[in-house]
Every structure is written in C-alpha cells, then in structure tokens.
Amino acid sequence: MKFFIDSARIEEVRQAVAMGVCDGVTTNPTLVAQTGRPHDEVIRDLLAVVPGPVSLEAVSEDADGLFEEARALSARNPEKVVVKIPMTPAGLVAVRRCVEAGIRTNVTLVFSATQALLAAKAGATYVSPFIGRLDDVSSDGMALIEEILTIYDQYDFDTEVIVASVRHPMHVLRAAMLGADVATIPFGVVLKLFEHPLTDAGIRKFLEDHRRIPQGAPGSGGGSRGLV
Numbered sequence: 418m419k420f421f422i423d424s425a426r427i428e429e430v431r432q433a434v435a436m437g438v439c440d441g442v443t444t445n446p447t448l449v450a451q452t453g454r455p456h457d458e459v460i461r462d463l464l465a466v467v468p469g470p471v472s473l474e475a476v477s478e479d480a481d482g483l484f485e486e487a488r489a490l491s492a493r494n495p496e497k498v499v500v501k502i503p504m505t506p507a508g509l510v511a512v513r514r515c516v517e518a519g520i521r522t523n524v525t526l527v528f529s530a531t532q533a534l535l536a537a538k539a540g541a542t543y544v545s546p547f548i549g550r551l552d553d554v555s556s557d558g559m560a561l562i563e564e565i566l567t568i569y570d571q572y573d574f575d576t577e578v579i580v581a582s583v584r585h586p587m588h589v590l591r592a593a594m595l596g597a598d599v600a601t602i603p604f605g606v607v608l609k610l611f612e613h614p615l616t617d618a619g620i621r622k623f624l625e626d627h628r629r630i631p632q633g634a635p636g637s638g639g640g641s642r643g644l645v
C-alpha cells in the first residue's frame with residue numbers, strides 16, 4: 418500500500434520523505450489554509466520535495482472552471498500534479514476532459530460506492546472515499562472501502578482507491594488488510610504508527626545494559642559496541 422501524506426505543511430512532508438514513508442501527498446483548501454502561507458508557495462515547495470504525485474484541489478463550481486484550473490495546476494509539473502475534483506456532475510465532466518488532455522485526477526468527497534463507480538467510469542486516476550467523516554456520522558467508513566475494492570476488482574477498473582480522512586492507526590491497518598492502493602495519512606497518524614510500549618521498554622533495557630558492558634582499552638579489541 419502506498420502512503421501519501423495528507424498535509425500541506427512542508428516540514429511534515431520533508432520528515433516523511435526522510436523516513437522513506439512518503440510516496441505522494443494530498444492537499445485540500447483546509448490543509449493549505451492551515452499553513453498560513455500563500456497557495457503558490459505551498460505548491461512550489463511540495464512539488465520540489467515530494468518524490469511522487471501531489472494532489473492539488475480545484476475549487477471552481479462549473480466544468481469549464483474546473484478544467485481550466487486543472488490545466489493551470491497540471492502545467493506546474495505534469496509528471497507530479499494530480500488535480501482533485503469534487504464528486505459532482507460538473508466535476509465528472511471536468512474529469513472526462515482531463516482524461517482526454519492527459520491530466521491525472523483524484524475525485525474527492527466520495528461517500529458512497531456508487532459515487533466511486535461513477536468516478537471510475539469517467540476515468541479518474543484516483544478516487545478518495547473519506548472514511549473518517551463517515552465514521553463521524555455513525556456509518557462504517559471501512560465498509561465503504563471494501564465495497565469499492567470489490568466493484569473495482571470485479572470490473573478491472575484502473576482507478577486507484579485512496580483511503581482518505583484517516584484519523585488513527587486502525588484505519589491504516591484495515592486499509593492495508595483490505596488491499597487499498599493508497600492511504601493518505603496525516604503526519605501525526607504516521608508518527609503514531611511507530612509507537613509501541615514494548616519498543617520503548619526494549620530500547621531502555623538495551624541502553625541500560627549497554628552502559629554496564631565493560632569498556633576495553635582502545636586497540637585491545639574489546640572496544641564498545643554500538644547497538645544493533
């Protein structure tokens with residue numbers, strides 16, 4: 418499963434890239450607004466740092482506007498830019514035009530399997546079901562992922578499923594167990610994936626024991642050993 422980082426904060430993205438856990442990035446207007454930085458600078462920095470696809474959201478409400486935005490965003494870096502387009506009739510008209518123009522798309526704000534089916538039929542590169550927001554309203558977000566994967570497998574659609582609106586490590590685990598193509602994960606949740614009390618206890622014990630090992634004289638062959 419690919420890990421995208423669901424963030425517009427360049428420092429978080431840099432850290433995830435350094436850890437080798439950033440296959441791409443997704444943004445939305447809320448995430449960009451949270452940085453307090455101009456949109457243009459955020460895009461420039463993300464495109465410079467991220468090794469893979471960067472989803473940038475178009476915000477027009479009609480198909481012509483969405484397609485024009487898609488063209489302008491994609492022109493920044495046609496290899497990396499994926500244009501996020503909302504799940505509406507106008508959105509799918511824009512997706513269709515993007516497919517013809519060779520622009521990659523990510524259909525966003527998807528909350529049902531039939532919406533995901535429409536996005537795949539229109540030729541979207543990615544579809545983003547928002548599972549956390551479904552959980553928030555007492556629906557089972559992961560059940561939606563299962564339905565979409567079943568439908569896409571059944572008909573061999575090429576559209577990749579991005580598990581989005583991820584809120585905690587169990588979402589990541591279940592996405593991977595279901596075979597989702599991508600999970601887009603807030604950086605705070607990536608850090609939680611590292612956590613285990615037995616790892617912390619094990620490191621403490623190894624460090625204590627390492628300090629108790631007698632240190633040989635330099636050159637005697639009994640020098641201090643680094644921890645493995």
Ligand code: G3P
Pocket residue numbers: 423443445448545547549550581582583601
């Ligand atoms: O990738 C979609 C995501 O940014 C939405 O997350 O937590 O606002 O529902 P959230």
